[in-house]
Amino acid sequence: MTVFSPQNRSTPADQRRLTKLSKFLSLILRHQPERFALAIDEEGWASLPEVMEILKGLPNFRWVTRADVMRVVEEGSGDDKRRFEVEGNRIRARYGHSFAQPILYKPCMPPSILYHGTSQHALAAIRREGLRPMGRQYVHLSPDPGTAARVGARRDERPVILTVRAAEAHAAGVVFHQADEAVYLAKHVPVEFVEMPDE
Numbered sequence: 001m002t003v004f005s006p007q008n009r010s011t012p013a014d015q016r017r018l019t020k021l022s023k024f025l026s027l028i029l030r031h032q033p034e035r036f037a038l039a040i041d042e043e044g045w046a047s048l049p050e051v052m053e054i055l056k057g058l059p060n061f062r063w064v065t066r067a068d069v070m071r072v073v074e075e076g077s078g079d080d081k082r083r084f085e086v087e088g089n090r091i092r093a094r095y096g097h098s099f100a101q102p103i104l105y106k107p108c109m110p111p112s113i114l115y116h117g118t119s120q121h122a123l124a125a126i127r128r129e130g131l132r133p134m135g136r137q138y139v140h141l142s143p144d145p146g147t148a149a150r151v152g153a154r155r156d157e158r159p160v161i162l163t164v165r166a167a168e169a170h171a172a173g174v175v176f177h178q179a180d181e182a183v184y185l186a187k188h189v190p191v192e193f194v195e196m197p198d199e
Helices: 011-032 046-058 065-073 118-127 144-152 166-171
Strands: 086-087 090-093 116-118 140-141 160-164 174-180 183-186
Touching: 011 046, 011 086, 011 090, 011 116, 046 090, 046 144, 065 086, 086 160, 086 174, 116 118, 116 144, 118 160, 166 174
Parallel strands: none
Antiparallel strands: 086 090, 116 160, 140 183, 174 183
């Protein structure tokens, strides 16, 4: 465990940045992990490397290092004392989760085409059942293949990018939701609307 001596304590500017980081960690670990395609297990643990990858992908948090996260974990920020904990490469919020119940989003009209990044080993199940949440609340879909590739790369070094004919699926009754400009959600996408790679 890293120990911070008094001479290394935050300046006011540093403290503001750590407070901002603490609030964002609360968002993804307590409230909206689905929005960032972050897997949380039944005890609330998430992968710390995945959290770091999400942070590095956001312009406002590219400055964050693992040491910064550990400062928030160990020192808190402002009144946010010991809200998080780390064990090895896992991190979780200690309390205050709000996602035990399904996160609700308004239905939306999806783009004609969406993309889904997945692992090689998941293809067999997708060929049989289409896209399912697999322990999450929703299937995550991206509006461009690059975003889908980044999401898929969290679980496979060589992710497979699937094309989803979202407008056709919507017309057939599949309900889509939009979490933000880069994340669309669905409870299930039947296989007939998913363009599968050749065997």
